[in-house]
Amino acid sequence: MLVDLDAARGRETCLRCLRPLAHCPCAAIVPFPLAFDLALVMHPSERRVPIGTARLAHLAVTGSTLVVTADADAEPRLHRRIDDPHAFPFVLFPPGDGVSTLDLGRATVADARAFFPADRRPLALVPDGTWTTARKLVRESSRLRTLPRVAFAPTDAPIYDRIRKEPHAHCRSTIEAVHALIEHLGRLGVARLPADRAHDQLLGLVRTLVSRQVTFEPESHRGATRGPRSGRPDEGPLGKP
Numbered sequence: 001m002l003v004d005l006d007a008a009r010g011r012e013t014c015l016r017c018l019r020p021l022a023h024c025p026c027a028a029i030v031p032f033p034l035a036f037d038l039a040l041v042m043h044p045s046e047r048r049v050p051i052g053t054a055r056l057a058h059l060a061v062t063g064s065t066l067v068v069t070a071d072a073d074a075e076p077r078l079h080r081r082i083d084d085p086h087a088f089p090f091v092l093f094p095p096g097d098g099v100s101t102l103d104l105g106r107a108t109v110a111d112a113r114a115f116f117p118a119d120r121r122p123l124a125l126v127p128d129g130t131w132t133t134a135r136k137l138v139r140e141s142s143r144l145r146t147l148p149r150v151a152f153a154p155t156d157a158p159i160y161d162r163i164r165k166e167p168h169a170h171c172r173s174t175i176e177a178v179h180a181l182i183e184h185l186g187r188l189g190v191a192r193l194p195a196d197r198a199h200d201q202l203l204g205l206v207r208t209l210v211s212r213q214v215t216f217e218p219e220s221h222r223g224a225t226r227g228p229r230s231g232r233p234d235e236g237p238l239g240k241p
Contacts (some may be wrong), residue, residue, distance in 0.1 A: 017055055023212050025205055031062045032198035033204060034182065035191035038067040039081055040174065040237055041072055041144070043046035043129035043137055053175035054128035056205050061178070072141035081123060082143055088120035089149045092181055093127060093138055099145070104152040104184035104196065115148070118241035120132060122191060124150075128174045175206045 012021040019025070038061050040054045047068055058066040069075050082089045095101040102115045116122055125144065127134040138144045153174055172180070179202040186193035191197070 012203065016059060019050065025056065025208055026059065028201070028208070029056070030198065030201060030207065031060055031238050032194045032201075032215075033062040034064075034194065034199075036124060036185060037063070037065075037087065038178065039067065039083070039125050041078070041125060041127050041137055042066060042068045043133040044068055045069055046129050051209060052128070053173045053209065054126075056209070057175045057178045057202060060202060061164050063117055070137070072137055078125075078143065081154065082125075082147070084123070085123055087123040088117050089123040089125060090147070090150055091125045091138065091144055091161075092151070094151050095149060096138075096145065099147070099149055101149040101151055104150050104181070104188070105155070107184075107188060109189050112185075112190050115150075116167065116190050122185065126174060126178060127180075129142055132133060150181070150184075152180060154180065156180075173206055174236050175202050179203055 003115065013019065014021055014024040015025060016026050017024055038057075040058055042052075042054050046052045046054065058064050065077060065081065067075050067077055072078055081087060100115070102111065107115075125147065127137045127144070129137060154176075179199055182191075182193065182199045185191040
C-alpha cells in the first residue's frame with residue numbers, strides 16, 4: 001500500500017484512493033473486468049472530495065481509465081479512446097438537443113441492437129462532478145457533447161442520500177450510476193454481466209463509505225443538498241445528478 005503523510009492534517013493518506021489510511025477501502029476492492037470499456041472523466045474539483053466515488057469505481061474496474069480534467073478536449077488519452085476504430089463511444093448523461101440518446105430503462109433488446117454496433121466494443125464515458133461541473137465538462141467539450149448518450153431513470157433508493165441529498169430524483173453517485181449501467185447493458189444483451197456478479201461490490205463500497213461518513217460527520221451536516229449535481233456525476237443520470 002502506498003502511503004503519504006498529509007502534513008496539513010497530520011494523518012496518513014492512501015495514495016490509491018486518496019482517503020485517510022484509517023478509512024481506506026482498498027483492501028476490500030477485488031478488481032473485475034467488464035465486457036465493455038469504461039472511462040471516468042473527473043472534474044478537478046472532485047479530486048479530493050472525501051465522499052467522491054469515481055476513483056473507487058476506477059480502482060474496482062480492471063482496465064478502466066480515470067482522467068482528471070476541466071477540459072476533456074485537451075486530454076490525449078480520451079482522444080485515443082474515442083478515436084479507436086474498434087470502439088463505440090457514448091456518454092452516460094441526460095439527453096441533449098440533436099444527440100442520439102438511448103433510454104436504458106425503457107429500451108428493448110431490439111432498441112439496444114439498433115443503437116450499439118455489433119462490430120464495435122462499447123466505450124462508456126462517465127462525467128464525474130456536481131451537476132454543474134459535470135454539465136460543464138460535457139457542454140464545453142466538442143467531443144463529449146456530440147457523442148451518442150445513454151440515460152436511465154433510477155428506480156432504486158439512492159444510497160448516497162444518507163449523507164447528501166441530491167438536487168434531483170434522477171441523481172446518483174458515480175459509483176451507483178456505473179453499477180446501474182452494468183446492469184442495464186447486461187439486461188439488454190449489450191455486455192454480459194461480470195462473473196459471480198462481481199460488480200455488486202460497487203454498491204458495497206459506497207455503503208461502507210456512507211456508513212463511515214455518517215459515523216464521523218456532525219448530524220447537522222447530514223442530508224444537506226450537495227448543490228446541483230449531475231448523476232453525481234457523482235452525479236446525475238440518468239445515471240448521474
